[in-house]
Amino acid sequence: MLDNSVLLVVLLLLLLIFAPQQGVYARWRQKQWLRSRAAMEDALMHLHQREHSGRLASVESLAGALGVSTRLASMLVQRMEAQGLLQVTAGGLNLTPEGHRLAIQVVRAHRLFERYLAYETSVSPAEVHELAHRLEHSLTPQQVEQLDAYMGHPLSDPHGDPIPTASGEMPEIEGQSLVDFPIGTPAQIVHVEDEPPHVYAQIVAEGLRPGMVVRVLERSPTRLVLESDTDEHVLAPVVAANITVREAPQEKLALEGERLSALEPGEKATVLRIDDACQGLTRRRFLDLGITPGAHVEVVMRSAFGDPVAYRVRDTLIALRREQADWIWVRRDGNGTTPHRTQGEDDGEVTNGK
Amino acid sequence: MREKVVHACESCALREQLVQMGVRVDRFDYVLALAGNPNTGKSTLFNALTGLRQHTGNWTGKTVARMEGAFEFNGKRYKIVDLPGTYSLLSASVDEEVARDFVLFANPDAVIVVVDATALERNLNLVLQVLEITDRVVVCLNLIDEAERKGIEVDHRALSRELGVPVVPTAARQGVGLGLLVQTVAELVQGRLRTSPRRVKVDARVEQALAELVPLLRQVYPDLPNARWVAMRLLDGDYNVRRALESGDLLRLARREAHDQELEQARAQAVSILSLAQRLQRQLEGTFRDRMVESLYAEAEAIAQKVVRRKGERRWDWDQRLDRILTSRVWGLPIMGLLLMGVFWTTIQGANVISDLLATALFWVEAQGSALFRALGAPWWLTGFVWHGVYRGLAWVVSVMLPPMAIFFPIFTILEDMGYLPRVAFNMDRFFKKAGAHGKQALTMAMGLGCNAAGVVATRIINSPRERLIAILTNNFMPCNGRWPLLITMSTLFVAASFPPAFAAAVAAGALVLVVLIGVVTTFVVSAVLSRTILKGEASSFTLELPPYRKPNVLAVLYTSLIDRTLVVLWRAVVMAAPAGGVIWLLANIHAGGQSLSQWISGWLDPVGRAIGLDGVVLLAYIIAIPANEIVVPTIIMTYLGAGMMTELESLNDLRRLLVDQHGWTTMTAINLMLFSLLHNPCSTTILTIWRETKSAKWAWLGALLPLSIAFGVLLLLNSIVRALQ
DSSP, X not given: OHHHHHHHHHHHHHHHHHOTTTSHHHHHHHHHHHHSHHHHHHHHHHHHHHHHHTXXXXXXXXXXXXXXXXXXXXXXXXXXXXXXXXXXXXTEEXXXXXXXXXXXXXXXXXXXXXXXXXXXXXXXXXXXXXXXHHHGGGOOHHHHHHHHHHTTSOSBXXXXXXXXXXXXXXXXXXXXXXXXXXXTSEEEEEEEOOOSHHHHHHHHHHTOOTTOEEEEEEEOSSOEEEEOSSOEEEEOHHHHTTEEEEEOOHHHHOOOOEEGGGOOTTOEEEEXXXXXXXXXXXXXXXXXXXXXXXXXXEEEEEOTTSOSEEEEETTEEEEEOHHHHTTEEEEEOGGGSSOOOSSOSTTSOOOSOO | OOOOXXXXXXXXXXXXXXXXXXXXXXXXXXXXXXXXXXXSSHHHHHHHHHTTOEEEEEOTTSOOEEEEEEEEETTEEEEEEEOOOOSOSSOSSHHHHHHHHIIIIIOOSXXXXXXXXXXXXXXXXXXXXXXXXXXXXXXXXXXXXXXXXXXXXXXXXXXHHHHTSOEEEOBGGGTBTXXXXXXXXXXXXXXXXXXXXXXXOOOHHHHHHHHHXXXXXXXXXXXXXXXXXXXXXXXXXXXHHHHHHHHTHHHHHHSSSOOHHHHHHHHHHHHHHHHHHHHHHHHTTTOHHHHHHHHHHHHHHHHHHHHEEEOOSOTTHHHHHHHHHHTOTTTHHHHHHHHHHHHHHHHHHHHHHHHHHHHHHHHHHHHHHHHHHHHTTOOHHHHIIIIIIIIHHHHHHHHHHHHHHHHHHHHHHHHHHHTHHHHHHHHHHHHHHHTTOOTTHHHHHHHHHHOHHHHHHHGGGOOSHHHHHXXXXXXXXXXXXXXXXXXXXXXXXXXXXXXXXXHHHHHHHHXXXXXXXXXXXXXXXXXXXXXXXXXXXXXXXOOEEOOOOOOOOHHHHHHHIIIIIIIHHHHHHHHHHHHHHHHHHHHHHOEETTEEHHHHHHXXXXXXXXXXXXXXXXXXXXXXXSSOGGGHHHHHHHHHHTOSSOOOOSSHHHHHIIIIIITOOOHHHHHHHHHHHHHSOOOHHHHXXXXXXXXXXXXXXXXXXXXXXXXXXXXXXXXXXHHHHO
């Protein structure tokens, strides 16, 4: 008897402490969360995104975006209202000017950090968003500024989203959805939406990135056929709707050529450009080694197991792995004799081969 | 030209910046910097100029090797600082940052840029960058002999006209042109030679941005000699230059003494300069680096076209033919295997002889020393501690460790110098890529077979941060020469003994190869896991230069490999081994309750040891041997015998009797011991080296605990399985 009642008390106590939602521990966790920088910053970002897209956020949409209960979300809203960050109106949740200012800074930190992870570390593209989302809250304002300066005050994140300036100006992306873009006209991708993740993963898997030039070949209610430099892509309209494009600028048009990795030993070629998607350490290394537009490359030999391959660039033998040679676009030299230069060196304009 | 260095200069000009960069200038009249691409013969030139008056170290706070040397010419003393070999100064790596900061902030009296006459175009990229920073430059056109053989002719007078600075053709290896080089440098630093360096014509959009930024910089810093270059660095988002601007260091660079008021003012104006720079950077849409490098190379191409003449088409013949064999699908691997086996065979055979001689000599000294102590009436414990403890530990480690390293490292360095090792990395990269690692890890692993600490230092050749960390953290899985004696003893005594005598030797060798293979497999598995988990946030990039084959410079190799690798590693080991010897002696000779301390401790450790198929004595030996793995076996024997000092047994039969008959060792025990020896934590020298090389206690801890937990895990698993099967 006694044993059973003790057991019951212990069970009740445990329930009191560990009950989901209402238990002591759960409440303590919720309180911690409400006070945390992460909750507030995530809420600001959601409100800002909604405002940007034209429909105001609600407590429900906030709860959905943050993955918490409506009760908790409304507590967060109250808290932020008390801090003067937002106003609850009939139409939804409205950011105050102060809230707006903070939101822009959060967006800035997030996008800068995404860019950093994508270009300066070995984190895979599909993981970048998630990781940036978790880590952005620990950045101090100074670190954000350092990051910005380190990457040369970039204009956009790897998805093509604009990065706001330190003073809060947010450049607009101009463009239209790929779904409505005329067939046959060369289009440059300016933005790829990273939500929802499974759609984004498909776009990444197709190798479509901001900066790329594509052409719509065929469109039907069920599918969209695209042509890029080398491949053909078939996309569902839902997926295509997440890609924003604009008419490709002149200088990007003459992008014929092939990847350096496609060449065989003994062949010679002239470098056209380094792929836009190749950024960070690898791009800087390429440049240092003299892999610049107009440089001559000769494929010298494969290693014992086929990869990497050694290339002669500016009289030096450099070994590159296949996926690196993929970044380098070249034009084959005819029969390897008297390679032609793209243009004179002295006119000052040394942009991509026109 | 090489005179002796005159000492003690009482009144030398104070050079604040140089002192700040850690250069001791007290005895020198002039300080020179030596810059250049990798593989241009820069080190050869440095050695030729300075002889043996060198000092190696590290750049403050960086794991980049730093060489300093001195020479005297016409009564003036020169100090040369050898900068790391880089392709560029635009900082894609720590090396470039170090070189760039030195040229910019330390303000040396002259910079000698060594260029490779056979690849002028690429080398000019660096020259043009240096010319943007300073006009006190002498270009050393090196390897003219090699160029001649390849049918390349460089018109050095025309090159000098194009660059606006003196150009001296040299062949540093043969000593050709060095006199003229020094003469020219002397004239330059004494102001008898005027230069008018060529400035790079950048593309229109960059020029436009510079036109806005440079005047503002000039206005705030009227004395700054290289405002244009500082502006370029700001447009590139260079963090160090930005900080120098914010802190006022840039003002001090322009003017040796600056008043507080001026500093204050400069700092205030830094804000407006930086915000202008930021606006311009955004206008360039992050294309500054591309445009800048394209302009540099376009200019380099134009210059090279004017001054280089090529004769004939047979220029790459010899190299290419050799490469075709050494990297071929059929011959690449066998040649590599044969060479490696040759290196090890030579090392082991040679080391045996020297090791015996050394041991005889060193232990003779011990006998004499302890006899002397006894004759002088020293108490037994003093004699024991000093001679049979501290000295014996030291002598043991030196006699086991020094000979193989003194043979292995020079051979290895010669292969490196000839240009063969990069080809090994080239061939092996395919496998390392799959594990997220760099092909050059093959080289640091091979180095680890000699000594893990040296292997960790050697990872400096891996110029990608993530891959370098992987190589550092996994180097331990290559058994170093401190562990070889144990592995050899175990495989002959136990593994081979279970086979007929005719096969014994082959089986023992096979067991050793198997151990190394297990180490290699472990390395790959751990590398793959690391690269996909905790190291995913590190930057990663693969490039591998394959330098032309060259005749090795044997004397220089012997010198550097002895100084840089062998002696440094040996010294650290000695510092560790001597105290360990003392501790071992104390443990064996302090008695309590009828047992020595070592017997007590091994008794406590016994349950843990049994769990992984070993015993307490072995674990105790491993704990004591953390400073030096060489002393594991002697410590085990000492504790089993209850002796007062580390001992070795005369014959294998005695050893078998002790281990098998008296302490119940089985073949399984031996296998466990070999695995434990292969996988357990690195020695303290290596752990310390990891800490120094990574500048991080976190990686040092990981480097120690990761292998240890793997060792325990593997042995626990193996022994549970074996027990379950029995």
